[in-house]
Amino acid sequence: MDALTPHPTKGATAVHDVLELDLAERWLREVNGLLHQADLAADEVRILHPAGKHSVAVGLNKAMRVTVEGQVGYYAAGMNQLADVVINGNAGVGVAENMMSGSVLVRGDASQSAGATAHGGLLVVEGDAAARCGISMKGVDIVVGGSIGHMSAFMAQAGRLVVRGDAGEALGGSIYEARLYVRGTVASLGADCVAKEMRPEHHEELAGLLKSAGFESEDTSAYTRYGSARRLYNFHVDNTDAY
């Protein structure tokens, strides 16, 4: 069978077409080019043997399921729109960077700058995420099953970041309107980032985020909310010590 012919498998209600693309046999350019084809006839694409390659499944632009079987390098699922991507492995720098919509699920750990500048969609990292998780995030929701590294949510503008473990130094430095929820300890807060009261709407929001990431049974009362004190929004000479 031609590798580009989808393999029909029995779904729950209908025949489900799965297309397998093997990066051990095809160039990355060919695989990404196929994923960008508007008329790609498959409900789901499985990418095999990613072997740490960079830019796997970047620039997806339609509703589709993509599963990557293994470890990926930089920028996996970068700039994602509409697609639901699962990475059955660890992800390198900038996974789901600048995502607009859809979802990216990392079954392992993620390196630094996970979800950087992402405008929308849902990024779930089941393990830990390294430094700069959610840096300059602009509307994305990020849920991290483990802990995150230093300078996470730096200049975070919008969206929500949930951390089930601990956060490293300088969380939320120069944060704008993003909301951060951390269950564990925070090593230190960045400039203008402060702990805030968990009001009922925040518990509700957090529960929804945890549920969407597959952590239904989590107790939201163990979490602290962090956000902007909004003291540095406009330059003032008396604030120079804050920088």
Add this chain to the structure above:
Amino acid sequence: MTDHRLSAEQRGLRESATFDRVTISAIQRAARTGVYDIRGWGAKRALPHFDDLLFLGASMSRYPLEGYRERCGTDVVLGDLNAKHPLHLDIPVTIAGMSFGALSGRAKEALGRGASEAGTSTTTGDGGMTPEERGQSKHLVYQYLPSRYGMNPDDLRKADAIEIVLGQGAKPGGGGMLLGQKITERVARMRTLPQGVDQRSACRHPDWTGPDDLAIKIAEIRETTDWEKPVYVKVGATRTYYDVKLAVHAGADVVVVDGMQGGTAATQEVFIEHVGIPTLTAIPLAVQALQELGMHRKVQLIVSGGIRTGADVAKAMALGADAVAIGTAALIALGDNDPKWSAEYEALGSAAGYYDDFQDGQDPAGITTQDPELQQRFDPVEGGRRLANYLRVLTMEAQTIARACGKAHLTHLEPEDLVAVTIEAAAMARVPLAGTSWIPGGTGGL
């Protein structure tokens, strides 16, 4: 008794060269406000520049071309190294990145109109792509900046080229700045910021650091856009020799080098005047780097920062640039600092010809503002026509010089056509001091 009919000099008063009136005023301002001065424009100090170079027109040993009769080509192809669709421009003068936010939507539209009429490209800026600019620009370069304000892959795909910005000549090492008075509802929405905040953009990209990462980032952008579009890398001129080499190694199709005279919409005065190197000295550094890599004319070099006349265009190209970019000059062509607004410039504490408070958003000419009423003063059709006129004059002036040097295309101009009138310019531009064979420092130094 003081005779007020006499000037200070006539009365024997002596101004300090160290503490001149501008310096005294700056100290007084700092003491009064406690905040550093923020302004627009580029470096205002005197620097060795293109004016310090002269062309050796043809005579006995070189044949000139006939003006108006013999063709002197001006077109340029940018980004043909890797991109499926390189840019083919009719003239080698492009419009530099200037954001919607810094400029009004109508000003961006005018830049698109003027550039398209003249057959060249415009460039977005920090804050995303507007329909006004995309709609009017035949060739639009989309800037990919550290802030990623308004960055989305749909716009990436709509662009004709993508420019990864590491810095700009007015503030190499600094991020963008847009003060609260210009963060209107629309600007705020495009940048996902609260309305009215003083926006200070990131100075480093959030998901890559250093040249090895840049190579991966460029590959990601190529993969995302299916290798269709040229990828530029823009740097502010500082360690230009190394930066250009690293940009080429990282995979840039085009390198943009912006000298310290290059403008900004808002930056600290101390940054503008004291960080970076002059455009004149950056060009030979960039060209040397490209030549050593065997990539000169394969990876194109765009130079910006203080381009005003066709002579500047010709000199930059003779030194090895493939094209130039204009920003400040384009704004002036649109109507910035027009004397017809003299009274209003005076009311703002400035004067026509001096106005640089682009950060305040009160531009009487309606160009560097988001104020709805001031914007209405600016007609994008008329502004576009003025810009197209200016671009044509720049091109015809450059052709005039090229023909005089016997060149059938602007890219045929070469350093051999130039001499310098000052020792500084000779050393920086690496062309001989006029009347000598002396290039202080030689031709290959750093």
